[in-house]
Structures are given as structure tokens and as C-alpha cells.
Amino acid sequence: MSSPSHGTLNRAPASKGLGPHTSGLGAFLKLRELPVTVALVALVIITTIANPLFLSPQGMKDLMLNATIMMLLAAGQTMVIVTRNIDLSVGSILGLVAFGTGTIFSSMPNMPIPLVLLIGIAFGAVLGAFNGLLTVWAKVPSLVITLGTLYVFRGLNNAWAGPKQHFAGDRPEAFGNLSVDTVLGMPIITLLAVIVVIILAIFMSGARQGRDLYAIGSDPEAAKLFGINVSRRVFTAFLINGSLAGLAGVLYASRFNAVGATTGSGLELDVVAAAVVGGVAIFGGSGTVIGAAIGAILLNTITSSLTALRVDKFWQQAIVGVLIITAILIDRLASLRHAKNLREKEGRNV
């Protein structure tokens, strides 16, 4: 008996995979990712027409490399935002893990790369679990907790690194090659990120635990009454987000030359911005991992395409700002229309 009511509970955010009974609504709700995808495609087409070099193999590769880290972070952040929480500490987690990776390689250059990846993910998971525990246990808004851990983790990074920086020269060549070599036209780290994002997207739209996150974000009280273990699910979301930030940290060390005390600082708001642009509602309950990942690609592509279009580089950030506000406006219009549709439908039923 539980499955039909479960379906009802989750109907609003469901955008795919729920079968024919939601097809009308589902098609409508696909709009959440539609605006950002259209914007991305339009941007790429316009830029390519103006400057054909933009989509050259090298250009494509740069685009993908630049978006990789942000894509992972935005996907993880989506999980947390969907539950009506937020994690502002991801930039600091990334910094700590990236510096940790540099340290491992400078002291043990022969450490196998997969092991380093696992260590980085585990390290990130521990930091994410710390956020999750504090949020769940103290029942304090995660905005405040993670603002605190943003400082604490950054401080730890400062204390650990001091003025020291690790450079790519310390790291084995094979590790740096992860962001140089391509498989199927994609740099390996991008491929890795894409696979992770797809797994996460399947988890969020298909698995019961993933659907629970939407239920919690739509109405925490109802989710509790329904029997969802809210604390455990929210904790898991923070844990996974932390491990993705950890993975992003290791990949950061592969992609960029220097890692030090300030690596990744200020990333947090960019990540939230990418998720918002990708159609993730800031107050939880709706939005998809894929949308957020596309949002991250869009924000990163804008920078390169403005350069390709020879727009003054100083305009870039202002354009990003306009984009975020437009995304929120579109979301607002869509939800107003959605509410109106629902009202009309109910009116007809009576």
C-alpha cells in the first residue's frame, strides 16, 4: 500500500521515470532543466558561428576540463539543497583534500592513483559527515553550521599548509595525465565526473533513498509522518556531498599546478549559483543533479565563450549575475504556472 502514496508524495519533483500517469505533468516539469540546456546550446552555437575555433578539439577539451570540478561540486550540492539544506564548506573541503593529495604524492610518490582517489573521497566524506552530524544532531540550520565549518576547515588547511605549496612537479606524471589524456574525446577526469554525476542522477530519481530526499525538501513534517528517517537521510546527503567534494579535490590536484592554503576558497557561492542556474530550487524539493551539472557547464562555458566572442573580460561576472537572477525568475514563473494548472485541474475534478 505504501507505494501509491509514496508516488503521490513525490509527484511534484518527479521529472522522469515515474511512468505514464504523470506524463503530462512530467513533460511540463522537464522545463526545469530545459531553460539551462537551451541557454547552453544557444551559447555554444552563437559562439561557434562567431569564432569557429571555439569548438575545435582543443577548445572542447578546455571547456570540459574547466567544468569538471564545478560539475561534481554542483551535483553534490544539489543533493543537499534538495533536502532544504545547504553546504557552504565545499570550497574548504576541496582545498583540504587537494592539499592532502599534494602532500601524499610529495612524501610517497609511488602511491597508486586509485588508492589516492579513495583516500581523497574518504577524507571528504569525513568532513562532510562532520557537517551532517552537527546539522542533524544540534538541529541547527545548515547555513550557519557550514558557514562555521567553512572557516574551520579553511583554518585547518592554513595551519597544515602554512606558506607551503605543492606543485605539479612533485606529483607523478601519470596523475597529471589524468587531465591530459582523453578517452572517447573526453579527458579522463571529466569522464570520471560524468560517470559519477550519472550514477547520482539515477540514485536521485530511481532509488527510494533518493526520492526520500525530495520528500524531505518538499515538506519535512510530512516526510517525518510518512516514516522517513529524516535525520539519517540528511546526514547521508551531507556525507555524499563531502565525498564528492573530496573527489573534486583530488581531481583539482591533477588539473592544476599549485595547491596550497587558499585552494578552492570562494568556490561555495559559485557552486550554489551553478545549482540555481540549473533549476534547483533554493528552498528544496525540486531540481535534478543533471540540471545542476549543466548549470555548472553553462557558467564555465560563458567565461570561455565571452573570451572567444571578444567581449571585455570585465563583463563576465556581471553576466553571470544576470544569468542567476534570470534563472530564479524563470523558476518563479514556472512555479506560478504550475500552481495555476493544479488549481484548474482540481476545479475540473470537483
Added chain:
Amino acid sequence: MSESATATVDTSQALSGTQDVRGPRWYTGRDAIMVYILVVFLLYAMITIPRFATPVTTGFLLLDVIPTLLIAMPMTLIIITGEIDLSVASIAGLSSAVLGVMWAGGANIWVSMAIALFVGLLAGIFNGVLIAFVGLPSLAVTIGTLALFRGLALVVIGDNAVANFPKEITAFASSKIGTTGIPVMVIPVLVVVVFFGLLLHKTAFGRGLYAMGYSKDAAHFVGINEGRSKFWLYVASGLVSASAGIFWTLRYTSARSDNASGLELTVIAAVLLGGVSIFGGKGSVPGVLAGVLLIGSLNYALRLGRVSDVVLVTVTGLLLIASVIAPSISSAISTWRHDQKLRRQLSDEATATAVN
């Protein structure tokens, strides 16, 4: 420090006077605890850190704290209504850039400052319209305007820095009152603090903000115009942030696009540390004043004690976490005590009726 202590007394006494049931006593309130921590810390620093109790310290400490303190005022009111403004530091940066470009373009310094303020006003209006009238979530909108205003600052001034401001004005910005070491600029800042304190605690408008933060529906039913209140708060925030940007520019004699960047999180940390609830509905200006001064003096003392900047960040974060977790623990205790008290009261009443 004594101003903040007396201010705490005033507000809370007024509160306890209006309540029939004996409410929380002012000397055990959240604000009072912040003031105690601040006083204890200052005494400790004066005794243990050799150069702390000097006019030089007071001067630098207060000059450092002014931008945070200024912006914390409208931020307090905004968070009390349950909203947030992340774009404050970008507005400060934009006003700084505008001031620099106007002055470098040959405008009179006072005209340049007025235009920088006006730009802050426009930025506040932009935020206010989107949040109060269009009804968009403030967290998302101000993340957007955080990027937008900082971007506009870059558009205005680019990579350049303007530094040749008139000497007498930049000197005035960091001048001290006689030999006390207290900067002259503290006086206008105090005026702003008192203004926001009175606005929040002594006017119907201010009481309405608590109502809005506590329960939107209730506020609506008692006839509070939510949209208009929020709009004016964001306008005030824009204006105050722009003045903080102007102060920043003159104090460091440098107008750059990245001035004050990252200040929004420091301000919010200080406000929350000062006892304002991120959910809205709770908090006070004296508490925030103590919170801002605590973070400021802690940072300064650690720096004087040759503790590196490294630990400073960690301490800010730990303070913030401790300040939000402590109430959770103490509220569990006070719920228990409240239950006990109710039980006692009920049994007293029962015996009273029995006697009658």
C-alpha cells in the same frame, strides 16, 4: 564597552516590564551573555597581552571593525525578518569602484561620494524590488546580485586602482579623537547603530520585523505590510553597504574592484554570533554589537599575541558553531526547567482553589 552593556539593560528591562508572567531576566539573556564574554575577554587580553591596553590598539581595532559593524546593522534587521542579504560586500565594492572612477575622472570628491552612495541606493532598490515585490527567495537573489554587483564594479574600474584621494580626507577617515585613540569615524557609526537599535526595538516598524520573522501569516493578519518593510530594509542595506565601501576606500586610500570581497560572510558570522536566529524572529542590536566587537577584538588580540592568521579563521568558525549549538543545549535544559515550574505553579493553584 560600557555603552553596549547599558543598552542591553534598557531593551530587556522594557520587555520584562510588559510581561505579566515573569519573563527571562535581562542578566541571563543571550545578549547579556555575549556582553559578559566580551568583557571577560577584553579584561583577559588587557592583563595577558602586553600591548593590548593602549590607544593604538583601540584605534586599529575600531577602524578594522567599522565596515563590519556598519553592514551588520541592516543585516541584523534583515535576518530578523527571516531573509538574508549576501550582496552587501559587492555593493561596498561597487561603491568603492564608482567613487574611484568619479574622482579620477575629475569630479569633486563630495560629488563622487554622493554618486557612490546613490549607486548603493540603486543596488538596494534592485534587491528590494526582486525580493519584496516580485517575491523571489532572498538567498538566491542575493547570490545573483553578489556576482552582478561585483561584476559591475569590475566593469566600472577594471584592473585599475585609484589611490590619489585628497590627503585631508583620507587622513580624516583614520584620524583619532585627541589622544584617546578612538577614531573620529566611530561617532557617525554610533549614530547609525543607535538609529537601527531604536528602529528595531522602539518603533512599530521594528516590532513588526520580529512578527514577520516569527510568523509570516500572523504578521499579515495584524496588518503589517510585509513587502514594504522588506523593501525599505534592502534599500537601507544598500545605502549602508555603500557607505562602508566609501569608508573602506578612504581608509585604505585605494579604490579597487575587489575591495571588501568576502566581507558578507564575516558580517553574517558576527550577526549570528550576536544571537540573531537565522530563522528570523529573534535577536537584538546590543547583542550584535557585542558579537561584532568580540570577533574584532579576538582577531586583533590573537594577531598581537603573534598567533598567525591561520588560527584566526578557525576561531571565528568555532565561535560561530559554538554560538548556535549552545542554545540548542541550553533550550533543552530550559524546557525541562519550564516544565518543572509549570508543574509547581499548577499544584500551587490547585491548593489555592482548594482553600477557597
